[in-house]
Amino acid sequence: MAVHAATSVDIHRQQLEALCKPVVQPGQVIDLAAILSAAELTRETQTQRTQLVERIREQDQALQDQIEGSERVSALLAQYSEVDQFSLQQAAVESEFAQVDAELTDLTTESGSINQRIKDLSIEGQIASLNEQLSALSEEQSEAAVNAAVYAVAALLLSEQADLADQQNQPKLIERTSELARSVAPSWAGVRVIRDSESTNNKAKLIIDLENGAFIPANQLSTGARAVLYLALRLAVADEQSSRTGVWLPLICDDPLVHLDDERAPQAMALLAKAAQNRQVILLTCNKRSLDLAEQAGAQTLSLSD
Structure with missing residues (x-):
């Protein structure tokens, strides 16, 4: 009796091990808690599987409803009942799309080229207009x-x-000035008055003509040459006034020879000596050379220091 019970227990244990083998980890001890936990997991898994199958069925039904409600889809399914036919049509559509896309790219490029040409023509038009204006100018x-x-x-x-x-x-005064100046400066051809075209009021100015054809404005003369010009001009003015009035007034000079070189100083003194023939000439000087030249010309000298 005891043997039979032990045998029955072994059989039940083997059956239990066979049933638990799929959910038992290697080396795991089979006990009641583990069995109950595995059973609960199995039940939940079965429930989720049932729910998933139901959702798949519902999605299939919804897709079927959409297909049946779309004439375009129904027509496509009727025309391409097999997947291969549909794939061929898809490839054809994709090829046509690629061709259209390439044509669109070409048209876009051509459009850009046309726009650039329009800009070029616009610029060419502007250039042509500017060239016309340039030609007119x-x-x-x-x-x-x-x-x-x-x-x-x-x-x-x-x-x-x-x-x-x-x-x-030329006025007689200027002609007389030229005559007197040439006796001191032989390189001068004469003195004359011209209108200054550079001045705003066309002001007259004196220039000196040279024997070589050149001329020098009076304001550009050297100090010595300017002294010769002013002496000649002063003597000419004095002679002109005396001829007009008949009165030969004394001429007082503050040594006009001091700035002249040794060649021109004697000639200038000769002018003063000639002027002294008709009038009294008083020459003030502190220059030894001028004093000597005056004495040589026959002048009476008087020292103010005496």
């Missing part, structure tokens, strides 16, 4: 240059004629 510039040349030549001719008229109609 060049013509105006040429006309202005010709007119300027004409006016310049006319001004030069008028200036030359005015200078010639001035030379031919």
Whole structure:
């Protein structure tokens, strides 16, 4: 009886081990708690599987409803009942799409080229317009240059004629000044008055003509040459006034020889000696050379220090 019970227990144990083997980890001891936990896990897994199957069925039904409600999908399914046919059609559509996309790219490139050409034409139009304006301005510039040349030549001719008229109609005072100045400075051809074209009021100015054809404005003369000019001008003014009034007034000079070199100083003293023939000439000087020249010319000398 005891043997039979032990055998029955072994059989039940083997059956239990066979049932638990799928959920038991290697080396895990089989007890009641583990069995109950595995059973609970199995039950939950079965429940989730049932729910998942139900959701799949519902999704299939919803998809079927959508297909049946779409004429376009129904038509496609009717036309392409097999997957291969649908794949071929898909490939054809993709190929057509690629071709259209390539054509679109070409059209976009061509459009860009056309837009660039439009811009180029616009720039070319502007350049053409600017060239026309430049041409017109060049013509105006040429006309202005010709007119300027004409006016310049006319001004030069008028200036030359005015200078010639001035030379031919110099005042007697200037002619007398030239005569006196040449006796001291032989390199001078004469003295004359011209109109200063650079001044705003056409002011007259003195110039010195040289024997070599050149001329020097009076304000550019050296100190000695300017002294010769002023002495000649002063003597000419004195002679002109005396001739006009008949009165030969004394001439007082503050040594006009002091700035002259040894060559011109004697000639200037000769001018003063000649002027003393008709009037009294009083020469004030502290220069030994001027004193000696005056005594040589026959002047009476008086020292103010005496």
